[in-house]
Amino acid sequence: MAKKANQKKDKPIEVSLWESANKLRGSVEPSEYKHVVLGLIFLKFVSDKFEEHRAKLIAEGKGKYIEIPEFYNMSNVFFLKEISRWSYIQEKAKQDDLALIIDTALHTIEKDNKSLKGALPDNYFSRLGLESSKLASLIDEINEINTLKDKEQDVVGRVYEYFLSKFALAEGKGKGEFYTPKSIVNLIAEMIQPYKGIIYDPACGSGGMFVQSVRFIESHNGNKKEVSIYGQEYTNTTYKLAKMNLAIRGISANLGAKAANTFSDDQHKDLKADYIMANPPFNQKDWRGENELLDDPRWEGYDVPPKSNANYGWILNMASKLSDNGVAGFILANGALSGGGDEYKIRRKLIENDLVEAIVIIPRNTFYTTDISVTLWILNKNKKERVVEINGNVRYYRNREKEVLFMDLRRWGQEFEKMYVELSGDEIAKVAENYHNWQQKEYGTVYNNIPEFCYSAHFDEIAANDFSLVPSKYIEFIDQDSGIDFDAEMKRIQKDFRELLKEERASQEELVNAFKILGYEL
Known part of the structure; x- marks a missing residue:
């Protein structure tokens, strides 16, 4: 028995929690129980912080103030009433009305702390109808987290990050849109370097871009108080998740007064951002009505983005919100690189206005929700000269105006979970270094076009290619077949065919059953 207890003790807390969360299967949908688990982790964290500060007040001889909210708020600690x-x-925890007790606790915390307005689940646990015994078991597991044990390691933040990624993996294609893989967020941060100023994400999901931005600042000995964070999220439950995710890390952010559609109900109309980091939904259909948003100021100087696909709506939304020295890094489906019609006209104008700075093709299977290769775009409002101060050192970035840097990373990355790919830290550093060397070409850095990796294309070359931004039109490929691991490729194709055949068999069975119900045999 002791051996079993020790095994549990040695097991990483994230793994123990995931195993415990999996016990909820069958009771609630996976897309729901992430809110159960993360809501309870948040509750444990803020309570631990409260108890720690309460003990400190008593130790300092301020016991008479321990029930006064202001003595907690002044130290960035949420005040909690006993319930x-x-x-x-x-x-x-053993009572039948445990769900109601948890809902009451969350409601009371939000009511007593203005900064948490709209952040916490509202009567969520009661509505789920979850068995009290399963909820109690989960509470016992979460109680094992010592949220204050190692502030440097950010235990709660680590658990949140682990769960968000695991939920995205579990939910699969078509779901989990709220999560952007950490390696992609790191790549964007290392390239655009969000050190100080206003950071904006128009489709912020669970707030991952903001978390990584702050982590980037801290890892380079910067000051997170020198950035202001603005975001917007459409889905109400994800909006709340983002607020909780940021609150546990002490990150202040303006996510708008409510969850809302960025296009039809822009929560930051007059915002001008120094940095934009985003992973908006890919290829949204019917994102605006036939005669809606035709005169929106965000399209000023450009054609109206087609209602059949929101990709260029997202691009123009971000371009319109850049400050005079602003830079944006965002992910889009590859189709946006070469679309025709109104997309072509907008893309051409963006290139003519010298806003497009870099295009980077990301490896396939990087995202948990789609296996397609996607693109990282970098827009820069001031490609002529940009000044960045890093730890007291000033860097001057002066680019070749009217040029775009193309990079192809399709063969990069390391496999994990047997079906996904992520860029390593060394690979991210190599891409960022190449990009910054290209930016600083007039200041003694070395940049060279490298076959099958990168190429700096002048405006005239891009115009000659009819304003296509497909990297393979510019990057030299010596031998398209060289370096391909045919065994690995065949295994991947084999797996894809297995899935297709499985789906086809399921469709056939559904069709046969439908005919049987109607009294016919096939």
């Missing part, structure tokens, strides 16, 4: 404290929830 919202983890100890109270644990005490009541």
